[in-house]
Amino acid sequence: xxxxxxxxxxxxxxxxxxxxxxxxxxxxxxxxxxxxxxxxxxxxxxxxxxxxxxxxxxxxxxxxxxxxxxxxxxxxxxxxxxxxxxxxxxxxxxxxxxxxxxxxxxxxxxxxxxxxxxxxxxxxxxxxxxxxxxxxxxxxxxxxxxxxxxxxxxxxxxxxxxxxxxxxxxxxxxxxxxxxxxxxxxxxxxxxxxxxxxxxxxxxxxxxxxxxxxxxxxxxxxxxxxxxxxxxxxxxxxxxxxxxxxxxxxxxxxxxxxxxxxxxxxxxxxxxxxxxxxxxxxxxxxxxxxxxxxxxxxxxxxxxxxxxxxxxxxxxxxxxxxxxxxxxxxxxxxxxxxxxxxxxxxxxxxxxxxxxxxxxxxxxxxxxxxxxxxxxxxxxxxxxxxxxxxxxxxxxxxxxxxxxxxxxxxxxxxxxxxxxxxxxxxxxxxxxxxxxxxxxxxxxxxxxxxxxxxxxxxxxxxxxxxxxxxxxxxxxxxxxxxxxxxxxxxxxxxxxxxxxxxxxxxxxxxxxxxxxxxxxxxxxxxxxxxxxxxxxxxxxxxxxxxxxxxxxxxxxxxxxxxxxxxxxxxxxxxxxxxxxxxxxxxxxxxxxxxxxxxxxxxxxxxxxxxxxxxxxxxxxxxxxxxxxxxxxxxxxx
Numbered sequence: 001x002x003x004x005x006x007x008x009x010x011x012x013x014x015x016x017x018x019x020x021x022x023x024x025x026x027x028x029x030x031x032x033x034x035x036x037x038x039x040x041x042x043x044x045x046x047x048x049x050x051x052x053x054x055x056x057x058x059x060x061x062x063x064x065x066x067x068x069x070x071x072x073x074x075x076x077x078x079x080x081x082x083x084x085x086x087x088x089x090x091x092x093x094x095x096x097x098x099x100x101x102x103x104x105x106x107x108x109x110x111x112x113x114x115x116x117x118x119x120x121x122x123x124x125x126x127x128x129x130x131x132x133x134x135x136x137x138x139x140x141x142x143x144x145x146x147x148x149x150x151x152x153x154x155x156x157x158x159x160x161x162x163x164x165x166x167x168x169x170x171x172x173x174x175x176x177x178x179x180x181x182x183x184x185x186x187x188x189x190x191x192x193x194x195x196x197x198x199x200x201x202x203x204x205x206x207x208x209x210x211x212x213x214x215x216x217x218x219x220x221x222x223x224x225x226x227x228x229x230x231x232x233x234x235x236x237x238x239x240x241x242x243x244x245x246x247x248x249x250x251x252x253x254x255x256x257x258x259x260x261x262x263x264x265x266x267x268x269x270x271x272x273x274x275x276x277x278x279x280x281x282x283x284x285x286x287x288x289x290x291x292x293x294x295x296x297x298x299x300x301x302x303x304x305x306x307x308x309x310x311x312x313x314x315x316x317x318x319x320x321x322x323x324x325x326x327x328x329x330x331x332x333x334x335x336x337x338x339x340x341x342x343x344x345x346x347x348x349x350x351x352x353x354x355x356x357x358x359x360x361x362x363x364x365x366x367x368x369x370x371x372x373x374x375x376x377x378x379x380x381x382x383x384x385x386x387x388x389x390x391x392x393x394x395x396x397x398x399x400x401x402x403x404x405x406x407x408x409x410x411x412x413x414x415x416x417x418x419x420x421x422x423x424x425x426x427x428x429x430x431x432x433x434x435x436x437x438x439x440x441x442x443x444x445x446x447x448x449x450x451x452x453x454x455x456x457x458x459x460x461x462x463x464x465x466x467x468x469x470x471x472x473x474x475x476x477x478x479x480x481x482x483x484x485x486x487x488x489x490x491x492x493x494x495x496x497x498x499x500x501x502x503x504x505x506x507x508x509x510x511x512x513x514x515x516x517x518x519x520x521x522x523x524x525x526x527x528x529x530x531x532x533x534x535x536x537x538x539x540x541x542x543x544x545x546x547x548x549x550x551x552x553x554x555x556x557x558x559x560x561x562x563x564x565x566x567x568x569x570x571x572x573x574x575x576x577x578x579x580x581x582x583x584x585x586x587x588x589x590x591x592x593x594x595x596x597x598x599x600x601x602x603x604x605x606x607x608x609x610x611x612x613x614x615x616x617x618x619x620x621x622x623x624x625x626x627x628x629x630x631x632x633x634x635x636x637x
Contacts, residue, residue, distance in 0.1 A: 006035055008053045015044050048128060051103075055126040063091070063101050065131040074098065075139045077118045083136050086110035087129050090118070097121045103129035137234075187238045190231075191246075195273070197228065198290060199266055201500075204331075205290070208243075210236045210283035222458045222507050223331060223565065233282075240277070240284050247275045254284055263293075274358065293362045300340040303333070304508035304557075305452075306548060308541075312450065312515050317345055320392075322449040323412040325399075327424040333456045333509055334421040335360050338395060341419060342366060345393060353389055355382040356397035371397075383407045387416075396420040402437045409439060412447040426545060427453040427514035428534045431524055445516075445524040453512040453545060457552070457562040461499035465491050465556065478560060481567055482546065485560060492559050508557055510566055512545040531592075 003011075006020045015023075023038045030038070036054070039045045048064075055062035074093035078100075083089055088102035088110060098120035102110070105124050115122055194217055198206045203219035215236045217229040231239075244251045247260030260275045274289040300310060316324060324341070326334045339361045342352060346365060357371040357379070367389075369382050379396065380403040386394055387407075398421045399405045412418040424430050430451040434444050470478075470490050478485040493503020514520075514537045523533050538544065549566045552558045602616035615622055 002057060005053060005057055008057055009039070009045065009049075012053065014049050014053070015039065019044050051126055051128060058105055058126070060105060061125040063125050063127045065089075065101065065127050065135050068101075070135070070139070072139070077120075078114060079117070080136060082110075082113060082117075084133070086113070087132050088114070089127075089132050089135055089139075090114075091125075093120065097123055099123045099125060101125045101127035101132060103127065103132060187235075187242050190235070191239055191242045194229070195264065195288070195290075196266060198288075199269070199271065203290065206286075206288040208236075208239065208286040208288075210280060210285065212282055215239070221502075222504055223456060224458070226502075236283050240286055243275060243286055243288070244277070247273070249275070249277070255279055272358075291358070291360050297343050297361060297363070298336050298340050300337075300344055303337060303340060304552070305511045305513075306543060306551070309452075309511055309513045309543065312513055313341070313452065314344070316449040316515070317341055317417075319417060319449060321412060321415050321417055321447075323409060323447045324417070324419045324449050325422055325430050325451045326419070327422045327427060327430050327451060327453045328455060329423060329425075331456070332454055333507075334454065335397070337452065337454065337509070338419055338421065339363065342393070342395060345417075350392045351390060352393040352395065353386045353391045354395040354397070355379055355386065356395075379404045380407060383411070387411060391416060393417045393419070398422070399434075399437075402439070405434060405437045405439055409434075409443045409447050413443065418447075424453065426534075427451040427512045427542070428530060428537050429453075430514075431533055432530045435527075441525050441527055445521040448516050448524075450516060451514040453514070455510045455545065455549075455566045456507040457510055457549065457558045457565045458504035459506045459508050459557055460491055460559055461493040461496065461503055461505045463498040464494040464496035464503065466494055468492055470560075474561075478563055482550070482560075482563060484550075488550070488553055488560060489556075490560050491553075491556060492561065504559075508552065510545055510549045510552065512543065512548065514542050515540065 006015075006024065009015045010017055010020055019039075019042075023035060023042070023044070026038050027033060027035055036045075036050045040047060040050065052062045068091060071090075071092045074090040077090050077093065077098065078088070086102070086107060086109075087104060088100050090098050090100045092099040098114070098118055100114065100122060102124060103126070104110070105126060111122055111124070194206060194208075198219050201219055201221050203221050205220040207216075207218040207220070207225065209216045209218065210233065212233075214233050215231040216227060217231065218225045218227050220226075241251045243249075244258070244260065247262045249258045249260040256279065258277045262273050262275070264271050264273060270293045272291045272293055274291065276287045276289075278285045278287075300313070305313070316322070326337050328334055342354075342363065346352060346363075348365070351367070352365075353367045353369070355369045355371060359368050359370045362368070369377075369386070371377050371379055371382060379398075379400065383394070383396065383404065384407065394408075394411055394416050396404065396408055396418065399408055408418050408420055422430050422433050424433050428451070430453075431444060431448070435441060468490055475486055482488075493499060495501035495503050499505045516524075517536075517540050519540070520533060520536045523536055545566055549558070549563065553560055602619060602621050604621040605616060605619040
């Protein structure tokens with residue numbers, strides 16, 4: 001006769017008779033709960049002890065899977081989906097007999113399926129269900145990870161993590177499991193392939209995004225995100241854990257954002273990876289920024305600026321003191337332009353010091369400082385120290401606050417050439433931005449040399465670029481910003497193997513250079529409105545961003561569709577004068593800067609006429625012949 005579970009627990013001194021009596025009374029009242037559930041809720045037994053007693057009651061062996069030797073061939077006899085559904089795992093196979101561990105030995109359906117699939121006699125043992133799930137993942141998903149890594153592109157060249165400091169924060173079972181998974185060769189290979197592929201594609205960022213049923217990998221190439229891979233959702237946690245371990249991040253912390261960094265080498269090239277995590281509803285998203293160390297520095301001539309702009313820049317870059325500003329939104333190539341300037345003016349006779357956050361381009365013979373706010377190493381603090389370092393040229397990664405702006409302007413006025421960046425929509429707006437930071441107009445006017453506002457647009461692939469006719473809707477949208485769009489040649493890339501069917505290859509800068517002359521200096525000192533400063537800049541020969549863009553479209557370098565990379569929010573609601581490039585409101589009939597007619601109006605009554613109208617609907621005048629059209633009454637008489 002089978003001994004009852006409660007009696008076994010008492011016999012092995014795991015509970016007292018009184019505890020058993022109270023638990024049985026509670027079971028009679030609940031009428032649904034099992035005895036074991038009640039004892040577990042009261043913390044009177046452990047799950048392991050309870051399982052061992054159940055195994056003893058059923059006269060079955062009990063296995064601690066952490067200390068069990070598995071036969072890999074036996075594990076693979078039963079598919080992963082059924083193993084997970086029934087919570088069972090084959091562990092040994094010998095002479096037609098299969099030993100399995102399960103958490104539910106009375107599941108006859110599971111035993112029938114196992115017998116039918118394996119064609120073996122089944123011997124049953126019991127084990128902790130959590131351990132069974134862990135080992136199912138361990139054995140089956142290692143193979144799946146290998147299949148995923150084999151399906152990804154080949155890993156070219158030697159990929160090596162240069163600095164790795166593993167987090168010691170994870171001590172519980174789940175974290176240990178993640179650490180083991182993330183160190184598995186297939187998972188390491190998957191992460192290495194993703195990073196290596198991004199480097200080969202010249203991507204700037206990698207986005208690893210968990211979805212409800214998949215993991216999406218996207219790469220930002222030439223400023224645009226492209227979906228590269230769709231992976232199974234279960235690989236998300238091992239991949240994220242691997243990246244966190246590489247970057248010395250806490251793999252146990254998933255509730256708050258984290259930042260980390262790691263240095264890797266691929267062949268002879270070295271990269272810094274800046275890693276950021278963000279908790280989403282389906283898990284942590286990871287973004288990896290790739291920064292090449294000691295990479296090939298772009299030359300000023302190769303960035304795409306017009307010849308006259310380059311001539312003016314070089315003339316001012318040779319000055320011994322003054323302020324040079326590069327402006328534009330995030331990702332518009334400001335740092336690349338600054339570094340190209342620095343490499344032109346770098347000589348053994350010049351002491352160049354930079355303060356950056358972070359240092360994006362490592363440069364020999366240039367003294368570079370990376371800010372560290374946590375350590376108190378802020379832009380203002382570093383700048384004060386730099387001024388005691390006998391600098392000739394100071395480069396500030398970005399002017400973010402009034403204190404940094406004031407130090408930069410005073411340095412530019414006292415014998416130093418200062419270069420920096422600002423976030424403004426166009427070049428003349430940089431003056432307004434400095435004034436809004438509280439800088440005295442006389443200080444701005446006496447130091448500023450030039451402002452270069454820039455954007456990056458994608459270059460058409462020269463191998464598959466073709467002329468095409470835009471749709472009416474497409475033309476109408478662009479004409480809101482660029483009235484002469486209909487007279488331009490529209491091109492697009494069809495896509496070919498050379499550009500990997502994207503139609504574009506690389507990017508080129510669109511620039512607007514505001515060289516500050518005496519008239520502009522007087523206007524700044526007199527606090528004239530921004531519109532006046534813009535007009536003076538245009539009159540002095542400043543080529544507007546949109547004009548430079550149109551020139552590049554006409555030359556076949558870029559597509560008109562790239563106009564959305566040039567305009568910013570407020571420009572979309574207005575327009576650009578096709579004659580002088582000044583910003584104009586949609587309600588304007590003529591440009592207030594140059595007088596160019598933006599909209600036709602009736603010569604008789606002055607009503608604004610739409611492009612498709614020949615006759616004025618108010619007074620019936622012919623817009624071209626200025627003749628009155630006979631009325632219906634006159635025609636009928």
